[in-house]
Amino acid sequence: MVKVSIVIPTLNRANLLKFALKSAVEQDYRNLEIVVCDDCSTDNTKEIVESFDNKNIVYVRPDKRLNMSDTLEFGLSKAKGDYITFLTDACYLLSDCISTAMKELERFNSKLAMWKNCGYFSSDWFEVQRKNTLYIPKVTFKNYLLNSKEYLEKFYNNIREPIIPKSINSLCHRSIIDKAIKRQGRFFLYPIPDHTSAASMLFNTPNFVFIDKPLFIGSVSSANIGASQSFNLGKGAQDFLKGFDQKLEDITFLGIYTTSSLIIKGLENVRKFYLDICPEINVRNAIGEIVDSLSKLEIYGTNVNDFWRILNDYITLQHQELKPFILKKKIKSKIKWRMVKIVRSLPYLYNFESLIRNAKILKGDKFKFNNIGEAAKILINKNRGK
Known part of the structure; x- marks a missing residue:
């Protein structure tokens, strides 16, 4: 065996x-x-x-x-x-x-x-x-x-x-x-x-x-690292950063600390070893994910103004053509996360959460x-x- x-x-x-x-x-x-x-x-x-x-x-x-x-x-x-x-x-x-x-x-x-x-x-x-x-x-x-x-x-x-x-x-x-x-x-x-x-x-x-x-x-x-990176950039997220000797801009895309920018940086790091066969990252979709992540953090109460400025400067210098897309994405993402936050704050709305996640939701008190x-x-x- x-x-x-x-x-x-x-x-x-x-x-x-x-x-x-x-x-x-x-x-x-x-x-x-x-x-x-x-x-x-x-x-x-x-x-x-x-x-x-x-x-x-x-x-x-x-x-x-x-x-x-x-x-x-x-x-x-x-x-x-x-x-x-x-x-x-x-x-x-x-x-x-x-x-x-x-x-x-x-x-x-x-x-x-x-x-x-x-x-x-x-x-x-x-x-x-x-x-x-x-x-x-x-x-x-x-x-x-x-x-x-x-x-x-x-x-x-x-x-x-x-x-x-x-x-x-x-x-x-x-x-x-x-x-x-x-x-x-x-x-x-x-x-x-x-x-x-x-x-x-x-x-x-x-x-x-x-x-x-x-x-x-x-x-x-x-206390989960991924959850902290997604919702508040709190202790779990900060403890994750302490493990690296590099500066934030060296381990994240553009120095923006969100899960999406960490993933993008990681895929870039892998790509360096496979340039002959590796596709390029879709910049439009990648930036869209960062916008969504920042919108989520903002809706859940985290100050990400510095990260918004970094992103806006990057778009202005490198990708002017994406400005209309970024604006629409930001509006849609903030609306989405406001609605999600409301739904998740009320226990009797779990059927809506099931639709959002496209999943069955089993409650511990019901299923023991x-x-x-x-x-x-x-x-x-x-x-x-x-």
């Missing part, structure tokens, strides 16, 4: 790690290695790992605190599996995730597979509507073999392209990773490793399997779950019943 490594990076979140680690240990695929990469935690992370008393778990810890990309690179260097996936300490794998992916990889004769994600919003989430809720996307329960080049072009055209195999929603053969490292010097490029690894994988394999079934739950809390592990049990039963 082929060996699979699940690499779990973690930092001072033992209360969450116990769920992620439980989901890895309970996989029905047997030849597993679970690498817990503890980025110098000061809480009881090591004790949580030891409490599982499982021979498949490997606990590793660097000599000093690393940034997110370097932590993942360190964890990767300790993995010995033929196939590798990554699981953050805030996420949860359904018990048949690895076995399903391995089965489909064999069926399609591919070396890369991705699966659909669900989203779990924890009880500490700041929007009333989304507290302790599970978001299940619409799926077909069918599997497809897709062309890497085609989806790489879609990714560089639209950074929000949903069907992209990232490090945390895919199972990747080591040979793909080795090819990327040989060309790039390392696998996880800065600044957001999920997205840079996605491009790196697609550049180094001709195809991938898309499993249109939810096999993974991503948890979102108020209070954490991501209990939500996963509900999802497993849903998958079985289809």
Whole structure:
């Protein structure tokens, strides 16, 4: 049986790690290695790992605190599996995730597979509507073999392209990773490793399997880095920046700190190694995503005036032709996020939220779950019943 490594990076979140680690240990695929990469935690992370008393778990810890990309690179260097996936300490794998992916990889004769994600919003989430809720996307329960080049072009055209195999929603053969490292010097490029690894994988394999079934739950809390970058640029977002020695303008597009500008910068960083085959980023769509991100931050109360000025100066100097588009996009985005904020602040409007997200929304109080592990049990039963 082929060996699979699940690499779990973690930092001072033992209360969450116990769920992620439980989901890895309970996989029905047997030849597993679970690498817990503890980025110098000061809480009881090591004790949580030891409490599982499982021979498949490997606990590793660097000599000093690393940034997110370097932590993942360190964890990767300790993995010995033929196939590798990554699981953050805030996420949860359904018990048949690895076995399903391995089965489909064999069926399609591919070396890369991705699966659909669900989203779990924890009880500490700041929007009333989304507290302790599970978001299940619409799926077909069918599997497809897709062309890497085609989806790489879609990714560089639209950074929000949903069907992209990232490090945390895919199972990747080591040979793909080795090819990327040989060309790039390392696998996880800065600044957001999920997205840079996605491009790196697609550049180094001709195809991938898309499993249109939810096999993974991503948890979102108020302390989540991505959530902080999207809603308030608070502690989570600032802690992320502290991991880099570079200035803001060196790790973001134009020095604008939003998730979208980090993704754009990351795709540019990957592109440098594949200029002969890499498409250019669609500037119009990329700028549109930054406008949407800034509008969202502004509506949720963050002062982003300096970032608006930077963007306006860039458009004036480099892309005058985009000014009408930017103006319309800004108006539409602010209207959209005002409406979304209203809908999410009122618990009785969850049906509208379901339409906005194009997903089923399960409330914890109705379906009897209070954490991501209990939500996963509900999802497993849903998958079985289809």
